[in-house]
Structures are given as structure tokens and as C-alpha cells.
Amino acid sequence: MSATLSYFRWAFIVTALGLVAAFWLGWSYNHNLGGALSFFVIGLVLAVLEISLSFDNAIVNANKLKDMTPEWQRRFLTWGILIAVFGMRIIFPLLIVVIAAKIGPFEALHLAVARPDEYARLIGGAHLTIAAFGGTFLMMVALRYFIDEGKEVDWIRTLECQLRRCASVRGLEIGFVLSVVLLFAAVLPEHEVASFLFASVGGLLTFLAVEVVGQFLDRGAKLGMAARGGLGAFLYLEVLDASFSFDGVIGAFALTHNLFLIAIGLGIGAMYVRSMTIMLVEKQTLAEFRYLEHGAFYSILVLSVIMFAQTLWSIHELVTGLLGAGFIGLALISSIRHNRRENAA
Helix, strand or coil: CHHHHHCCHHHHHHHHHHHHHHHHHHHHHHCCHHHHHHHHHHHHHHHHHHHHHHHHHHHHHHHHHCCCCHHHHHHHHHHHHHHHHHHHHHHHHHHHHHHHHCCCHHHHHHHHHHCHHHHHHHHHHCHHHHHHHHHHHHHHHHHHHHCCCCCCCCCCHHHHHHHHHHHHCCCHHHHHHHHHHHHHHHHCCHHHHHHHHHHHHHHHHHHHHHHHHHHHHHHHHHCCCCCCCCHHHHHHHHHHHHHHHHHHHHHHCCCCCCHHHHHHHHHHHHHHHHHHHHHHHHCCHHHHCCCHHHHHHHHHHHHHHHHHHCCCCCCCHHHHHHHHHHHHHHHHHHHHHHHHHHHHC
């Protein structure tokens, strides 16, 4: 037990520092104990929200990291976490406001501090394009995993066997995702269709670009040009983490409009995702629980569908978190049952 907890040492330290910072931030804004405690609780809730939405992200990260070189593993777990915390939780929301309001980055930062309600309104106005981009990218990630001739282990056999057999049809997953995009474009209000299609195609092209870069670098590795499992895998994980983060960042504004409190809460959650990733890689948990990875990719598929659905309806982040956790929990139970049958045999 103590060995497992050791993986979360830095996460616990960041949690303590982050919650103290949240309390101080609440006191500086409200100048009373009630306001400070309110910020403290919201920071804690945001951290839990991020962890619940990103557990599947940790599993997918671990799956990719085990094939990376030790050097690039270290780079992802250091640089990657900095990009995840500061890039996606601070720079990304500011960038949205810079583009939406056509103002400079310092003006956007001032807006976040002095007029948080207006800042949150601009973030909310970009939700359609964020959901379209993230939904397309994540759906491609999930389908690329299931529609694969080389996939050997099946959890939901009836479905996964059929998907594996379809892998011989080139571009099937792209055609499926484009069909989903066209379906939602057909029912969206006319003034939103262009933005939705542009963002969706951007998500698809981003996925394909990362795939091309990864394959190019891997082929170069065989010729001694680069380290296999290096930059390409790093870029893939960073874009994947960004896509996972969209939902948490947007959902955070339902709890608070304070940019710094959001960064503290989601940053705490990101540290736990990093710790879980390290634990899964070093303890080889994915090999021990054979269906856990399947549960993560089903969770990604569900998240992509929810992100598309959010372009039409409001869906609470609690639903997203519970569905994702549900698939992972079922996969874990199935893995334990499989192990027991193997041991009995």
C-alpha cells in the first residue's frame, strides 16, 4: 500500500499547496472566511472533476509510454505535465478569448482578472468549435484502436471482432467520423454549420498529421535517424491530452469564472493523472488487467459522442465522468474475473 502511495507523493504535495493557494485567493478576492472557504471547496471539486474525467487519459498515456524510449518518457512526464497544466489550463482559455474577442493576450488576462463574467461568456461562445474539434479527434483515436487487424485481445467480442474484420477496408474510420460530422451538421442551426464543419475537419486533419509525423519518425528510427517512440509519440500524447482537457476546462466555468482558481483545481487533477500514468507504466498494470485498456478506449468513444452531442444539448460533466468511470470499472471487473479463471485453470 505504501509503495502505491509513493507514486502520488508529488500529487499530494501539489494538492496541499494548491488548496492553500485557493484559500488565499478566495480571501484576497472576498476578504472574509466564507469567501476563502468557498474558493477552497471549489478548488477541491475541480480537482475531483479533472481526475474523474481524465482517468482514461492516464490509461491511454501509459499504453503509449510503455513503447517510448526512457528519455522521451521522462520528457513527457516533465515537459508534458508543464504543457498540460500551464498550456491547457491557462494559455488555452486565454487564447480562446484572444481569438474570439480579437484582443491582445495581456488584455485577455486583464479581462479574466477584472471582468470574469465577460471572460466566461467569451469562453462559452467558443464551445461549439471546441466540442467539434475534440469530438472528431477523440472519435478517431477510439476507432483507430478498435478497427485494427493487429488487435489480439477482445473484451466485448461480438462487437470488437466485427470491427477488427472491417480493418481491411481502408479509411473506414475516417468515413464513419465524417458521417457523424455530417449528421450533426444537418441538424445544427444554419449559422453554426460553417464553424462546426471547419473545427471538425481541423480535428480530423490534426489526428492525421500527428499519425503521419509519428510514422515518419518511426521509419526514420529504423534507419538510425531518430529514436523510435520519441517525438511522434510525444506529439500524439500532447494533442490527446489537449482533447481530453477541453471538457474539463469548459465544465470548470460552470463552477467558477475565476481563471486562477480553475488553473489551481485542474492543475491538481492533472498531477494525479501524471502519478497514475507513472504507476500504470512501472507496475505494468495494463498487462495485469487485460481489459482495462479496452475500457479506456470505450470511455474515449463515449466522450467523443458526448462532445458532439454538446453542440446541441447541455450535458453535465458529472454524466461524462460517471460514464467514463463506469466503462473502466466494468473493464477492471472483467479483467479480475478473467485472471481468476486463468488461475483456476
